[in-house]
Amino acid sequence: MTDEQRHDLKRVRLKGARFDGGRLPIDSLVELQNYQAVVRIAAVAEWRLEHPGEEVPSDFKSSVSLAIESIDDGSADVFLAFEQHQVYVHYQAEAQDVADAVIVAAYSDAEIPILPALSASEDTEFREAVAQFGETLRPEQSIEFYPGGVGSVPVTITVETRVNAVDRLSRIEDFLVPPDQVPQPTELDKEEQSLVGRITALDAEKKKFTLVLSDGEELHGRYPKHPGLLDDFRKVLNSAAEGPLTRVTGALQMKNGILYRFWETSRVEQVHFDETAWGARLSKMATxxxxxxxAAAAQISSESLEKAQMILRAVDRAEIASPGVFPTEDGGVLIEWADATGVRSIEILEGGNFETFSMKFGEQEGAHSSTHDLSVAIRFVEAEKA
Amino acid sequence: MTDIDVELLEGEQLMSDSDELAYRQVAPHMLEDDGKIATTAFGPNSSDNNKPSFSRQREVSPQAARDWHDEYANSPSRGVWAVSVGEVVASGRYVVDDSKCALDPGALRAPGHCFVDFRGLSKLQRKELRAMLHMHAMRRGEIPTEAAKEDGQLFS
Structure with missing residues (x-):
């Protein structure tokens, strides 16, 4: 089996004399069952986030099943695969990532992630299941768990490292928290939304990506229903420092009002503005x-930003006074020259049409027009010079 | 916009002293770094039902109005500008004191709250009115106030 073929597999390497020659003692199967239990609980949590108030389907848990794909020679190098159940495959993939993150956190100094959909008792069950991972180990034995795929850096579980991990997972401090202050399971809000940032990681197999926002926050997303987006993602994939500004649109989930992840992605667009003061201002609006x-203002549309850039280039070419450039609540851009003597403006509507307006001090009515013709809008700008 | 069509709801009162000022807090996205203020800063937003909030000069100082805004509004004020009741009337509309209107449970109202009535105006009329208010406010200039100090900050 090549590394490429192993991309979708979970690697668990059991080390120690007991496993020499690729032997897998029967009692070690418990370890694999433990991992399956952890992923199943996380999968149920994922399901509940998507279906608040609904019963988990009766076949859901059994659909999250691990199978041993192969055992390599040497120390028992076990490759596990999930039996793919198409209806639930998204939850299974997400759950595996969550479970892996908790295992990594338990065996490092990282904060242990909270699964928001779990009740307090389910959270305890989940942590206990993670804590049981490695329970069959004896001194001189270890489990190397590869959270990020076959070739990733492993988490090493031994009798010694387990002590600290079990302690971290026990949440002993929770006994000090009054019952009314125990966090309650949360539900996710989901809405069609765009975010602008830089794509820094891409997993073509799992159809997942990482978006880094301008404030450095990392957000994960998926695109299982739009596999054709892979090419768009590849074009913009780079480091946070070097990558192009990219607008991602899709079903964005918020957890307790905080950005959580793109559950599904429908559009990926590179956002490019001139390296000018205008470009910086439009970039800010794009975010x-x-x-x-x-209140209820809409996001600024790509169409209006693009047209605004064209108008502002005309402003520079015509060497006229700098206008103010502002977002509008309808998702457009307002470019205006306004002072105590008068107002002239071009409003670029969400769909890209233009509305021009002018009014002088003392007048009771303004002059206005509407057009979809960029050249007409540019002529209005150039008239500002006169 | 010469005809003034007044229609008030229960508890709403017209402000009648033409010299009285109505203070307007300008939000960050309506002000550029070089001091340009959007005309939209003087009009309604997406959720005020065409009743953009101002504060009565008779009831509250500009600084107190800004401090209240900074404490309770979604985004801090970047400064205070003002229009007079007379200027609003000359622009074809009026200023309404709604301090006696019933509040929804849990809702807050700023001290001296009033609004310029944009209700019933077309998009073009709203554009004209906010342009006129903007020009009057720019003629008057910024009303001096200070930004709220951050926790632990003794001096601006």
Whole structure:
């Protein structure tokens, strides 16, 4: 089996004399069952996030099943694969990532992630299941668990490292928290939304990506229903420092009002603005989320930003006074020259059409027009010079 | 926009002193770094039902109005500008004191709250009105106030 063929597999390497020659003692199967139990609990949590208030389907748990794909020679190098159940495959993939993150956190100094959909008792069950991982180990034996895939850096579980991990998973501090302050399971809000940032990681097999926002926050996303987006993602994949600004649109989940992840992605666009003060201003507008005004304002559309850039290039060419450039609550851009003597403006609507307006101090009515013709809008700009 | 069509709800009162100022807090996204203020700063937003909030000069100082805004609004004020009741009337509309209107449970109202009535106006009329208010406010200039100090900050 080549590494490429192993991409989808979970590698668990059992080391010690007991496993020499690729032997897998029967009692070691418990370890693999433990891992399966952890993923199953996480999968149920994922399901509940998507289906608040609904019963988990009766066949759901059994659909998250691990099978031993192969055992290599040497120390028992076990490759596990999930039996793919098409209906639930998304939950299984997400759950595996969550379970892996918890195992990694338990065996490092990282904060142990909280599964928001689990009740307090289910959370305890989950942590106990993770804590049981490695329970059959004896001194001089270890399990190398490869969270990020076959070739990733393993987490090493031994009798010694387990002591600290079990302690971290026990959440002994929770006994000090009054019952009414125990966090309750949360539900996710999901809405069509765009975010602008840089794509820094891509997993073509799992159809997942990582988006780094302008404030450095990392957000994960998926695109299982739009596999054709892979090419778009590849074009913009780079480091956070070097990558192009990219707008990702899809079903964005929020957890307790905080950005959580793109559950499904429908559009990936490279956002490119001129390296000018205007470009910086438009880039900033591109990053505004819905309700950026603290009320119900829409996100600024790509179409209006693109047209705004064209108008602002005309402003520079015509060497006229700098206008103010502002987002509008309808998702457009307002370019205006406004002072105590008068107002002239071009509003670029969400769909890319233009509305021009001018009014002088003392007048009761303004002059206005509407057009989809960029050249008409540019002529209006150039008239500002006159 | 010469005809003034007044229609008030229960508890709403017209402000009648034409010299009285109505203070407007300008949000960050309506002000550029070089001081340009959007005309939209003087109009309604996406959720105020065409009743953009102002504060009555008679009831509250500009600084107190800004401090209240900074404490309770979604985004801090970047400064205070003002229009007079007379300027609003000259622009074809009016200013309404709604301090006696019933509040929804849990809702807050700023001290001296009033609004310029944009209700019933078309998009073009809203554009004209906010342009007129903007020009009046720019003629008056910024009303001096200070930003709220951050926790632990003794001096601006």
């Amino acid at each position: 505004l989320m819905s309700r950026w005004d603290g």
